[in-house]
Amino acid sequence: MFVLEVSDVNSSIVWSNQKRFNYLQFEMKAIFDGLDNLLNRPVYVHDSKMGIVQNIITANVSIIPRAGGIIRDYGYFKEYPCKEGYNRENPYEESAKCVINDDQFVTLIEHGDWVTVKFRSTSGGFQKFFNIDNQAMPYMTNYYSGLSFIKTVEFRFDFKGPKHCSEVDKRTCPFGATILDIPDLLRNGPIIPRWLGWTDTLSGVGEYYMEVFKLGPNRVGRLVETTPTNPIFSTTVLHTNGTIKYPQYAPSGSGMYRYVADALDDNEEPLTRKAIPNFHGIVKYEIVFVQTVDATQPILGWTEISLKESFSTQRPLEDGDRLRVWVRATDLMGNQRADSTIIKVDGSKPRLHAYTSKVELNTVNGPYKYSSKVVFSASDNDSGVHMIGFDIFVGTNPNNFATMKKSIEDAECRNVDGVCFLSSQTVFLDNCWMLVGRTYLDKMSAIVNVTAYNQAMLGTSATINLGPVNKLLGLEKYDGPKNPRIVTKTHTGFRITWNLPEKQSCYGRADILIILSRKTAKGEAVLHMYYTPGTSNHFDILGLNPETEYTLGLNFQAPGTMAQQTYFLTTKTGAYEPPNDSSSYSGDDGPVSPAFTLHIIISTHLCVRWFSKQ
Template identity: 25%
Template sequence: MRPAEHLRAGILLVLIAEYSGGIRVGRLRFFRRGFVCREVNCRWGGWSAWSSCNHPCGNAGVEARSRGISRKSKCDGKSCSGPSQDSRPCNRGCPHGGTAQNGYCSDCPRGFYGTCCEHACEKIAACEWLECSSATDHHCKRCQSDHGGVKKAYRLASRDGHRNRVCEQLCSWRSDSRFCYPGTCPDLSKNCHCTEGFSSTNCLTIDTKPTIMYCLVTVEHGTEKVDISCDEATNTAIYTNILASKLKVDLRSAFKGPTTRRRYYINDFKVGITESKLNHRLERGGQTVSDKAVDCSGGSSRSNPNVGSASCNKEVSLQNTPLRHGDRIHFTALAKNGGYVKINNADTGNVDPTKYYTGQTVTHSALLVIDLVKPVHCSVASTCNDNMLDRGQAITKSASLSVLWAGWSDALAGIKLYEIEIYRMKVYQHKLAHHGEKALVLKEMDPSENTFSISLVDPGVYAVLLTVEDNAGNHQVARRFLIFDNTSSISTYTEDDKQLRVTSAAENTSYSWLTSLQDTSNGGEKVDVAWHGHYANELQESQGFLLGVADHSAPIDSDYEETTGQPPNTVSRQAIPNVNAIVKYELASAVDHRGGRSLTAPGSWVDVAAFQRETATVDVPRADGDSVRVWVRATDVMGNTKTDSVLVHVDSSPPVIQDVWLSRHGRTQLAVHHSTELFDLK
């Protein structure tokens, strides 16, 4: 619009307003006198804060607020619409329950009191139904986990004179309580008393160990066996020389649980043997070669304990690990107890997860040591002066026999015992032996003993055996022999074939005249003497005193037996050279010229070298008219002697008288003074 047009419009509006009383243009109003009024609408101010509720609770509480006009209307502006006052319900109802009344609450719920049931009763631990009407009269109507009858976890009790002021915890199924089994709990959980042998909060610890009633391990090889007892808790070493190829186990253990009365919440209870086994560990040279176990549990476990007793008989092969000298097998028998208890949970109506008892373990052990080496004497192992078996004099007339020994040892198992055996030997198959003979002495002696004495009765050849046994069953035997004879003597025999003769004498003179001579230089014939069977010790000959000794039924190591040796030093297994129990002959001779009347036994003797021939040849210087006496002395093994002699006369001259005969009593012969022997006329 052009400026001129604006001007014309304005003049027109003025004229209209002057003659019509006013005109409105938009929010402006033009008046006749030229006044212009701007239209303003009424406006409310903001609401005030709500007033306090006129009742704290119940069903009549009201709160109010107000507002004022913040701007009045002008120039025909719109007036404010709506109220200047406002109200609304408040504190209606009961915040913790109860029945809303006009300005208060009745029938407050459990645990609250006050006009509006606004105050909580003072808490009572574990109370499920708490009541009070003031700050001081709170009490419990029912504790938690009360399922009626005996099925309750708490009991109501008074405190400080106020009834039902405490919920006391009873033994129960609850996890925060104690089920106390096996045990007695007459009332409160704090008064739980576990049955003897059980302890801890819920009696879940078994304090009593199970019992190993019987434990025997038998190691075998063929018909050989050795029993190892592991009944005791101590580790006792057993030694053996058996190279076992298998072992047998006989293990019995027991644990008897209590018979405590079950409380109503005990669903199931069982205790007993939960594990049983025998460990066997092979040690060689300080190193473990094998370590195995024989399971004797028989399916028992803590969930399935063997109630009462458990037994086990099993056999195990040892052939995979052949045994050697010095091996050590450690046996450990083990039994463990335990079990479980199941609790009915009255709160859930289910059975709680199984609870397990902490048990005890008992072990018994034994040690088996393989020893294949016999006991040894120091004189064999090295050098020493100890006598392995001293029986005293090998040849004796004393009936008192004392046996001594010393210097024995066994490096591994140790010496278990000494055994002394004394036998009077007899002849078997041309040898002395004691097979099948009853021992005169058979006596076991402690390792600390080293002497034994006995009085012998009958003459004879005795064998003294010392058996040294170690703790593994190895034996070493030493044997010694002795001859005891305090009664026998040497006899002589005069039978024609057993006479003592000078066999070089003339047979036709009954061996009484020697016809040969010998000068002082031993020129000439010797004198021959024979005495076959003339001497004998009948007792010793008949009982074979001097025979050799047969092998022992169980061969004896040569180091431990006298296999060789002769009297007087010893008596060994060797036969003693003899003839008719005579062990030595000695010979002596003498000559006189008086018919032998002056001859006496000489003071010196000459041993007969080949004495068993019972002959001797000696030089005897002699001349015609001499008489020669020859003495022979026999000695037996005891030292007994017997002497006999023979006298012969010497005449080498030829006969002078020939064919002179006389007759006497019708018998033709030469007889002078009734004698046919001229020598007797001297």
């Protein structure tokens, strides 16, 4: 996997030599700088808000002309609208973040292609007006047309390495051009290499990388690098159009040295030596089998095996046998490292004692909001109990089907051959795993089927009865909000507030339905219904008639069920009082929108990744 990432908003062009990208990830954050010293909101403006209303990201693949020419071909284009909840009805007043993943990017990228990514953020907002001459009824909504700001990042692809001018056209070579030259090979003092004439027509030459290796004779007298994977000196030199600042290296002693410049073809033999077979630098693997658990490295009995990362063999083993396998590796320099693993043969299943198990429903201080626990004993004298799995069954006949499967590996243990294994086992259960429809609470029961596994993954199972699910906390019926009351009252409305249960049941919060009614002059009932999420603890009702008596019904409604009534309240709106500040109203027939100046600053943080599968 290869990742190409940009997080600097000032980087407008990024070069890459990677192919086969199939995944994109975008991140951006726009910041809104609000208005200062605004006038107080007039009485006829009920609500107003300004901020960021839209973020859009576009990706466009521009293809190098396949048939030649200078006009680039159209490739791939896609627009990614950010769906984070902000829009002209809900502008974000401070900042708006957007994260988009596209795992279906399968466009072919070839040498010379571009991928242009644009990040556009737009501001806006609204003003909501009331008609103060008509009992503060909603009048109209004005929307602001804001400003847009765009940041652009361009990824360009170059799949061809630099070339020396002598390979392209010697007539273009500057005076003194050379692939790699070391003047005065036999000398005392620092060695200064030089090169000149390297070019790259598309992205240009960026830098040069140089390594120095010390040479020494191998077993057959041939000169090779003494440390082929670890140069004694390395450096990076930036390319310039003027004079190149060539590096220099002063050897620590006499001898022969080899200079290698990355991406410069000096016609030397590659670093990997075919004369020395190896696997990742390892020249020899050895193995030995010891019929004991003793961890002391053996001296005798080693057998050389093939240069691979795996080895297969067959040996007769019986239940209860212990076999330690040693592997030793030798590298090019003769260094050795050995390691071992123990093989234990276990053909018998664990013992699980369900008849001594204990069930504690609705335990205190469990890991879940509503917890129960089962305690039982499980053991295995040969390889120890390695893992516990369990299935939960709920129904009128809970043996028929499982509603939850889970396993644990980090519980109490005892020592077997120096390894910690499970013995007395405590399994915590989430009561919400046994969730059923409310109408079935008094009919359903639950059982848990536990299975103990040893290290050979042989298992023994037993069933433990949990009893009726209506005894489990968290599954009781939700009884709705408590203690509703009127806390704020005006001539056009009031606020109703209530208390919620301290812990949410397994069924989640039920929506709250408020039914408001009043009598007309003819005695007819007029009803209004308001919904609010079950997480709310208050609701504001506005736009009512002054000095009018209202009746409120507080109800709750769980998904898929009828609303259930809990409380009735009666209240009366206050008397109308004209505003003292006449300057807040224009005197015209309708509300007036104040003049304003919108100033927006958007800083964009972006992170674009392409992943390529190798």
